[in-house]
Amino acid sequence: MIVDADRFLQDLDHLRSFGAQGTGVVRPAYSDADIAARHWLATRMEDAGLTPAFDAMGNLFGLVDGPSLLLGSHSDSQPEGGWLDGALGVVAALEIARASREQGGPAVSVVSFQDEEGRFGVTTGSAVWSGQLSLDVADQLTDHSGVALGDARKAMASVAGAHVDPSRFTGFIEMHIEQGPALDQGGLQIGVVTDIVGIRDMKITFGGQQNHAGTTPMALRRDAFQAVSQFNAVLNDRFRNVVTPQTVWTIGHVTLHPNASSIVPGRATFSMQWRDADVPRLTQMEKIVRDTAIEVAEAGGFTVEFGDMLGLEPVAMDARLRGALELAAQRAAPNAWQTMPSGALHDATNVARLMPVAMVFVPSIDGISHDFAEDTERKDLVAGLSVLADAVSAL
Numbered sequence: 001m002i003v004d005a006d007r008f009l010q011d012l013d014h015l016r017s018f019g020a021q022g023t024g025v026v027r028p029a030y031s032d033a034d035i036a037a038r039h040w041l042a043t044r045m046e047d048a049g050l051t052p053a054f055d056a057m058g059n060l061f062g063l064v065d066g067p068s069l070l071l072g073s074h075s076d077s078q079p080e081g082g083w084l085d086g087a088l089g090v091v092a093a094l095e096i097a098r099a100s101r102e103q104g105g106p107a108v109s110v111v112s113f114q115d116e117e118g119r120f121g122v123t124t125g126s127a128v129w130s131g132q133l134s135l136d137v138a139d140q141l142t143d144h145s146g147v148a149l150g151d152a153r154k155a156m157a158s159v160a161g162a163h164v165d166p167s168r169f170t171g172f173i174e175m176h177i178e179q180g181p182a183l184d185q186g187g188l189q190i191g192v193v194t195d196i197v198g199i200r201d202m203k204i205t206f207g208g209q210q211n212h213a214g215t216t217p218m219a220l221r222r223d224a225f226q227a228v229s230q231f232n233a234v235l236n237d238r239f240r241n242v243v244t245p246q247t248v249w250t251i252g253h254v255t256l257h258p259n260a261s262s263i264v265p266g267r268a269t270f271s272m273q274w275r276d277a278d279v280p281r282l283t284q285m286e287k288i289v290r291d292t293a294i295e296v297a298e299a300g301g302f303t304v305e306f307g308d309m310l311g312l313e314p315v316a317m318d319a320r321l322r323g324a325l326e327l328a329a330q331r332a333a334p335n336a337w338q339t340m341p342s343g344a345l346h347d348a349t350n351v352a353r354l355m356p357v358a359m360v361f362v363p364s365i366d367g368i369s370h371d372f373a374e375d376t377e378r379k380d381l382v383a384g385l386s387v388l389a390d391a392v393s394a395l
């Protein structure tokens, strides 16, 4: 299959224009930029001879009749997103579906999942499509400003169609940037993914005593930020005994109430997220999180509340699909590819519950992602596209 690299790069640059901010994008799920991007993608799918179909979550499919291989990723972004995270996989899928139809190649459908970046939860669009999360539960999820997913998706109600039956697809392959340093530092061009780590994500709230920052003696304070600080210090210490160099954990979002410089914060709500390839270790870490939070609360006279836990289990890539990618990588970049795990989450994790999945990576310059500076050499983008096209032809 011969892909059209110029057409692919032009579409990728055009998608970047939706929500463009500096070198990155601001295109969170259901934002005007996200919805405009999805409508543009739908027209490009139609131009390619595919039938565009939105489902109730705003997942956008470009369908061919009959059984087909599904390629794609997501086109929503983090609040400060890179231009390639997700977008690359969607546009690569579109180019391969187009080229395949033009050349009488294999049947390929395309998807752009919604809210992979978790404005509302962890990979919610593909989680609902794959049955991991019910639409009713998803509708109750709120973003950090309190907007409910059920309200946000009303902006796409006019195009929301029926559930797309997963049984029409023979498998799913997602092309994605690595979002880490391994390929770039190794001078490699292609990564063939072996497995995707699991994740746990929850909100924790410490309650203390709001008070005057000038008149309240330190010994009498119940400062909710101090509870977070103590929790974090003890957690780092205790995690050291159970983690590996690949285990990661992050407190990425903290809301202090009332968040004023002359007021001792009475409440602190923060996101607690951890990831690892090993389920028992994820479970062990959850116990340490809960026990440590309770101990800090009891010792300091704080209340502690745990939000609902969102979690996805680790998943291994399908051997046949992965094998096709490895052969294609060997042909295209004989000494410039490797197999590797994914420390980032992807829609492939959810889709793997329904069908065989595989992933192919291209390098992220300096390993940067989830940042406006995220970028990849164009030659590497095209190399990844060619490897995916070659693997699809061989399936």
Ligand code: HGY
Binding pocket: 116, 117, 118, 343, 344, 345, 346
């Ligand atoms: O967080 C992740 O791993 C994904 O990029 N949303």
Ligand code: MN
Binding pocket: 074, 085, 086, 116, 176, 345, 346
């Ligand atoms: Mn992504």
Ligand code: MN
Binding pocket: 078, 085, 117, 370
């Ligand atoms: Mn991402």
Ligand code: MN
Binding pocket: none
């Ligand atoms: Mn005052």
